[in-house]
Amino acid sequence: MTTGKGKGPVRKSKEVLKPVDDRKVGKRKAAYKPDISSAKSKKAKKDPNKPKRPPSAFFVFLEEFRKTFKEQNPNVKAVSAVGKAGGAKWKSLTEAEKAPYEAKAAKRKVEYEKLMNAYNRKQASSAVDGDAESEVNDEEDEASGEEGHQVEDEEDEDEGDEEDEEDDE
DNA sequence: TCCATGATTGTTGCT
Protein backbone atom coordinates (compact mmCIF):
# COMPACT_ATOMS: atom_id res chain seq x y z
CA MET A 1 0.00 0.00 0.00
CA THR A 2 1.07 3.41 -0.39
CA THR A 3 3.29 2.15 -2.99
CA GLY A 4 3.41 5.66 -4.00
CA LYS A 5 2.79 4.32 -7.39
CA GLY A 6 2.18 7.83 -8.62
CA LYS A 7 2.56 7.75 -12.32
CA GLY A 8 5.19 5.12 -12.05
CA PRO A 9 4.95 3.02 -15.15
CA VAL A 10 5.80 0.12 -13.06
CA ARG A 11 2.73 -2.04 -12.58
CA LYS A 12 3.69 -4.79 -10.19
CA SER A 13 5.09 -7.97 -11.50
CA LYS A 14 1.92 -9.94 -11.31
CA GLU A 15 2.17 -10.80 -14.93
CA VAL A 16 3.90 -14.02 -14.19
CA LEU A 17 1.40 -15.97 -16.14
CA LYS A 18 1.05 -13.58 -18.97
CA PRO A 19 3.97 -13.66 -21.34
CA VAL A 20 3.31 -10.24 -22.65
CA ASP A 21 2.77 -7.71 -20.00
CA ASP A 22 3.69 -4.70 -22.03
CA ARG A 23 0.09 -4.28 -22.87
CA LYS A 24 0.64 -0.69 -22.06
CA VAL A 25 0.56 0.89 -25.41
CA GLY A 26 3.28 3.06 -24.17
CA LYS A 27 5.18 2.94 -27.36
CA ARG A 28 2.51 1.94 -29.69
CA LYS A 29 0.25 4.93 -29.66
CA ALA A 30 -3.31 4.37 -30.60
CA ALA A 31 -4.22 6.77 -33.35
CA TYR A 32 -0.85 6.91 -34.87
CA LYS A 33 -0.71 9.36 -37.65
CA PRO A 34 2.34 8.78 -39.76
CA ASP A 35 2.21 11.85 -41.83
CA ILE A 36 0.30 14.51 -40.14
CA SER A 37 3.05 16.99 -40.38
CA SER A 38 4.67 15.70 -43.48
CA ALA A 39 1.50 14.95 -45.32
CA LYS A 40 3.72 14.68 -48.31
CA SER A 41 4.44 11.04 -48.24
CA LYS A 42 2.26 9.50 -50.83
CA LYS A 43 2.48 6.40 -48.79
CA ALA A 44 0.15 7.93 -46.29
CA LYS A 45 -2.53 5.43 -46.72
CA LYS A 46 -5.10 6.81 -44.39
CA ASP A 47 -8.28 4.87 -44.71
CA PRO A 48 -11.12 7.08 -43.65
CA ASN A 49 -13.50 4.35 -44.53
CA LYS A 50 -11.68 1.81 -42.57
CA PRO A 51 -14.02 0.81 -39.75
CA LYS A 52 -12.57 0.99 -36.32
CA ARG A 53 -12.49 -2.12 -34.26
CA PRO A 54 -15.63 -2.80 -32.29
CA PRO A 55 -15.50 -2.09 -28.58
CA SER A 56 -14.98 -5.21 -26.58
CA ALA A 57 -17.23 -6.12 -23.70
CA PHE A 58 -14.82 -4.37 -21.45
CA PHE A 59 -15.09 -1.16 -23.39
CA VAL A 60 -18.84 -1.37 -23.44
CA PHE A 61 -18.79 -1.72 -19.74
CA LEU A 62 -16.24 1.01 -19.48
CA GLU A 63 -18.42 3.46 -21.32
CA GLU A 64 -21.04 3.12 -18.73
CA PHE A 65 -18.56 2.86 -15.95
CA ARG A 66 -16.87 6.07 -17.00
CA LYS A 67 -20.09 7.96 -16.66
CA THR A 68 -20.70 6.57 -13.22
CA PHE A 69 -17.13 6.96 -12.21
CA LYS A 70 -17.09 10.58 -13.22
CA GLU A 71 -20.21 11.25 -11.29
CA GLN A 72 -18.79 9.77 -8.18
CA ASN A 73 -15.39 11.20 -8.86
CA PRO A 74 -15.90 14.44 -10.72
CA ASN A 75 -12.57 15.49 -9.43
CA VAL A 76 -10.80 12.70 -11.15
CA LYS A 77 -10.03 13.58 -14.69
CA ALA A 78 -7.27 11.16 -15.38
CA VAL A 79 -8.24 8.59 -17.92
CA SER A 80 -5.96 6.17 -16.25
CA ALA A 81 -8.00 6.42 -13.10
CA VAL A 82 -11.09 5.27 -14.86
CA GLY A 83 -9.16 2.58 -16.59
CA LYS A 84 -7.79 1.20 -13.41
CA ALA A 85 -11.05 1.46 -11.56
CA GLY A 86 -12.92 -0.01 -14.48
CA GLY A 87 -10.46 -2.82 -14.81
CA ALA A 88 -10.77 -3.67 -11.16
CA LYS A 89 -14.50 -3.58 -11.28
CA TRP A 90 -14.55 -5.54 -14.46
CA LYS A 91 -12.69 -8.32 -12.82
CA SER A 92 -15.16 -8.18 -10.03
CA LEU A 93 -18.04 -8.76 -12.38
CA THR A 94 -19.13 -12.28 -12.93
CA GLU A 95 -19.74 -13.87 -16.26
CA ALA A 96 -23.43 -13.41 -15.83
CA GLU A 97 -22.92 -9.71 -15.38
CA LYS A 98 -20.45 -9.49 -18.17
CA ALA A 99 -22.84 -11.43 -20.37
CA PRO A 100 -24.96 -8.41 -21.28
CA TYR A 101 -21.83 -6.51 -22.16
CA GLU A 102 -20.46 -9.33 -24.16
CA ALA A 103 -23.76 -9.70 -25.91
CA LYS A 104 -23.61 -6.14 -27.00
CA ALA A 105 -19.99 -6.46 -27.97
CA ALA A 106 -20.84 -9.51 -30.00
CA LYS A 107 -23.45 -7.56 -31.84
CA ARG A 108 -20.93 -4.86 -32.51
CA LYS A 109 -18.68 -7.45 -33.99
CA VAL A 110 -21.34 -8.47 -36.45
CA GLU A 111 -21.70 -4.93 -37.64
CA TYR A 112 -17.98 -4.63 -37.85
CA GLU A 113 -17.81 -7.63 -40.07
CA LYS A 114 -20.27 -6.04 -42.41
CA LEU A 115 -18.30 -2.86 -42.50
CA MET A 116 -15.19 -4.81 -43.16
CA ASN A 117 -16.85 -6.63 -45.95
CA ALA A 118 -17.76 -3.39 -47.63
CA TYR A 119 -14.42 -1.92 -46.82
CA ASN A 120 -12.53 -4.86 -48.15
CA ARG A 121 -14.47 -4.78 -51.35
CA LYS A 122 -13.86 -1.12 -51.77
CA GLN A 123 -10.22 -1.59 -51.17
CA ALA A 124 -10.08 -4.36 -53.70
CA SER A 125 -11.72 -2.16 -56.23
CA SER A 126 -9.42 0.64 -55.55
CA ALA A 127 -6.42 -1.51 -55.23
CA VAL A 128 -5.64 -1.99 -58.80
CA ASP A 129 -1.95 -2.49 -58.59
CA GLY A 130 -0.96 -5.88 -59.68
CA ASP A 131 0.29 -7.05 -56.44
CA ALA A 132 -0.83 -10.45 -55.37
CA GLU A 133 -4.47 -9.78 -55.66
CA SER A 134 -6.44 -11.96 -53.40
CA GLU A 135 -9.01 -12.34 -56.09
CA VAL A 136 -12.05 -12.19 -53.97
CA ASN A 137 -14.72 -14.40 -55.30
CA ASP A 138 -17.59 -12.31 -56.36
CA GLU A 139 -20.01 -14.61 -54.83
CA GLU A 140 -20.83 -13.07 -51.56
CA ASP A 141 -21.74 -9.58 -52.35
CA GLU A 142 -25.16 -9.34 -50.92
CA ALA A 143 -23.62 -7.31 -48.22
CA SER A 144 -25.05 -4.11 -49.53
CA GLY A 145 -28.05 -5.57 -51.27
CA GLU A 146 -29.15 -7.45 -48.29
CA GLU A 147 -32.76 -7.34 -47.40
CA GLY A 148 -32.36 -4.35 -45.27
CA HIS A 149 -31.30 -5.81 -42.03
CA GLN A 150 -31.64 -2.85 -39.85
CA VAL A 151 -29.90 -4.11 -36.82
CA GLU A 152 -30.84 -1.03 -34.89
CA ASP A 153 -30.59 -1.35 -31.21
CA GLU A 154 -33.17 -3.72 -30.03
CA GLU A 155 -32.23 -4.99 -26.70
CA ASP A 156 -35.33 -7.02 -26.22
CA GLU A 157 -35.95 -10.57 -27.17
CA ASP A 158 -33.11 -12.95 -27.76
CA GLU A 159 -30.68 -13.81 -25.13
CA GLY A 160 -33.23 -15.59 -23.07
CA ASP A 161 -30.45 -16.94 -20.99
CA GLU A 162 -29.16 -14.08 -18.95
CA GLU A 163 -32.36 -12.39 -18.25
CA ASP A 164 -32.13 -12.08 -14.51
CA GLU A 165 -32.41 -8.54 -13.47
CA GLU A 166 -30.00 -8.48 -10.63
CA ASP A 167 -30.57 -4.78 -10.23
CA ASP A 168 -28.26 -2.93 -7.94
CA GLU A 169 -26.76 -4.64 -5.10
C1' DT B 1 -1.09 25.32 -31.21
C1' DC B 2 -1.44 20.51 -31.62
C1' DC B 3 -0.24 15.58 -31.21
C1' DA B 4 0.89 12.06 -28.24
C1' DT B 5 0.63 9.81 -23.87
C1' DG B 6 -1.38 7.34 -20.05
C1' DA B 7 -4.31 2.89 -18.29
C1' DT B 8 -7.67 -0.65 -18.47
C1' DT B 9 -8.87 -5.39 -21.00
C1' DG B 10 -10.55 -7.52 -25.13
C1' DT B 11 -10.68 -8.33 -29.76
C1' DT B 12 -9.37 -8.38 -34.21
C1' DG B 13 -5.87 -9.06 -38.17
C1' DC B 14 -1.85 -10.54 -39.96
C1' DT B 15 2.03 -13.77 -40.46
Added chain:
DNA sequence: AGCAACAATCATGGA
Protein backbone atom coordinates in the same frame (compact mmCIF):
# COMPACT_ATOMS: atom_id res chain seq x y z
C1' DA C 1 -1.20 -20.66 -33.77
C1' DG C 2 0.52 -16.76 -31.78
C1' DC C 3 1.76 -11.92 -31.48
C1' DA C 4 1.06 -7.16 -31.96
C1' DA C 5 -1.49 -3.12 -32.22
C1' DC C 6 -5.43 -0.89 -31.51
C1' DA C 7 -10.46 0.26 -29.54
C1' DA C 8 -12.48 5.10 -25.92
C1' DT C 9 -11.54 8.76 -22.98
C1' DC C 10 -9.74 13.52 -21.72
C1' DA C 11 -6.64 16.35 -19.41
C1' DT C 12 -1.90 17.53 -19.60
C1' DG C 13 2.89 17.83 -21.44
C1' DG C 14 6.27 18.48 -24.78
C1' DA C 15 7.76 20.49 -29.15
